[in-house]
Amino acid sequence: MTEYGIHASHEQIPPGDLLRAVIAAERAGFQAAMCSDHFSPWSARQGQSGFAWSWLGAALQATNLSFGVVNAPGQRYHPAIIAQAIGTLGSMFPGRFWAALGSGEFSNEHITGEAWPRKEVRNARLRESVDVMRDLLRGEVVSRDGLVTVDRARVWTRPETPPPLIGAAVSVATARWCAEWADGLVTVNAPEERLREVIAAYRDAGGRGPINLQVHLSWAPTEAAAESIAHEQWRSNIFPPPVCWDLATAEEFDVVSEKVTIEQVREVVNVSADLEKHVELLRGYADLGFDRIYLHHVGQDLGPFIETFGAKVLPRLR
Numbered sequence: 001m002t003e004y005g006i007h008a009s010h011e012q013i014p015p016g017d018l019l020r021a022v023i024a025a026e027r028a029g030f031q032a033a034m035c036s037d038h039f040s041p042w043s044a045r046q047g048q049s050g051f052a053w054s055w056l057g058a059a060l061q062a063t064n065l066s067f068g069v070v071n072a073p074g075q076r077y078h079p080a081i082i083a084q085a086i087g088t089l090g091s092m093f094p095g096r097f098w099a100a101l102g103s104g105e106f107s108n109e110h111i112t113g114e115a116w117p118r119k120e121v122r123n124a125r126l127r128e129s130v131d132v133m134r135d136l137l138r139g140e141v142v143s144r145d146g147l148v149t150v151d152r153a154r155v156w157t158r159p160e161t162p163p164p165l166i167g168a169a170v171s172v173a174t175a176r177w178c179a180e181w182a183d184g185l186v187t188v189n190a191p192e193e194r195l196r197e198v199i200a201a202y203r204d205a206g207g208r209g210p211i212n213l214q215v216h217l218s219w220a221p222t223e224a225a226a227e228s229i230a231h232e233q234w235r236s237n238i239f240p241p242p243v244c245w246d247l248a249t250a251e252e253f254d255v256v257s258e259k260v261t262i263e264q265v266r267e268v269v270n271v272s273a274d275l276e277k278h279v280e281l282l283r284g285y286a287d288l289g290f291d292r293i294y295l296h297h298v299g300q301d302l303g304p305f306i307e308t309f310g311a312k313v314l315p316r317l318r
């Protein structure tokens with residue numbers, strides 16, 4: 001049976017408010033949680049950038065939910081450091097933590113001052129990072145001389161069973177590639193046919209483990225308010241690759257999204273004041289075969305969303 005969780009967006013909401021939100025979400029009936037891991041928001045209007053790994057320890061302690069994080073090892077983060085972080089959280093909260101790994105976005109990675117590699121190089125670097133992290137989480141002493149350099153690293157604190165390393169994919173090609181190495185898959189909402197193709201590509205290539213979906217949505221008591229929230233907060237997030245990969249700053253995202261319409265935002269965000277419509281959409285995603293669906297209300301005030309969906313949407317989905 002599909003589990004329904006909440007997505008915590010560090011780019012939009014201060015970490016203290018996010019912590020209170022996931023506590024409230026658990027009480028309201030959400031079964032799991034995941035969060036982003038960015039250095040920069042996609043818009044000055046979003047205006048936050050909490051450090052996910054500090055927050056995750058507090059969130060895991062404050063709730064009984066499972067938590068995942070979407071991370072990009074290789075440039076801003078050395079994979080040995082991320083393996084150590086995963087090992088620590090896995091040791092403290094066995095069976096409750098996973099990490100999804102992707103090739104990154106320039107808006108976060110440019111801070112190191114290093115060159116931004118081509119996509120195929122970023123994928124190769126990610127693949128090397130995954131191998132390093134798996135070896136470290138098995139307790140091996142690791143040295144590497146490749147796209148990722150490691151010298152006699154060992155993660156001393158780790159759980160008996162390593163937490164899952166999940167692939168983050170939007171495209172069919174990336175989903176197929178993730179099947180080579182991932183313990184599961186996470187993707188984002190898209191037209192039904194595209195989601196079917198992503199799932200099939202992963203499974204047909206031998207992909208194992210759960211398949212997770214992050215759903216961007218905007219709900220408010222009126223349609224106008226739901227549209228206003230989505231347009232104000234998420235219009236800088238509508239651009240497909242390579243634009244979303246290669247812009248450097250929140251200010252650049254704001255410039256290119258200045259003329260974006262609500263109709264364009266609706267292509268990537270489920271915008272509606274009608275709770276029945278949200279129920280139908282979420283049921284449709286579950287019917288495609290997703291094991292967990294994480295709801296991301298793109299507004300900055302999560303209280304009304306959590307209360308309303310906990311009382312009127314989640315019971316319908318179960």
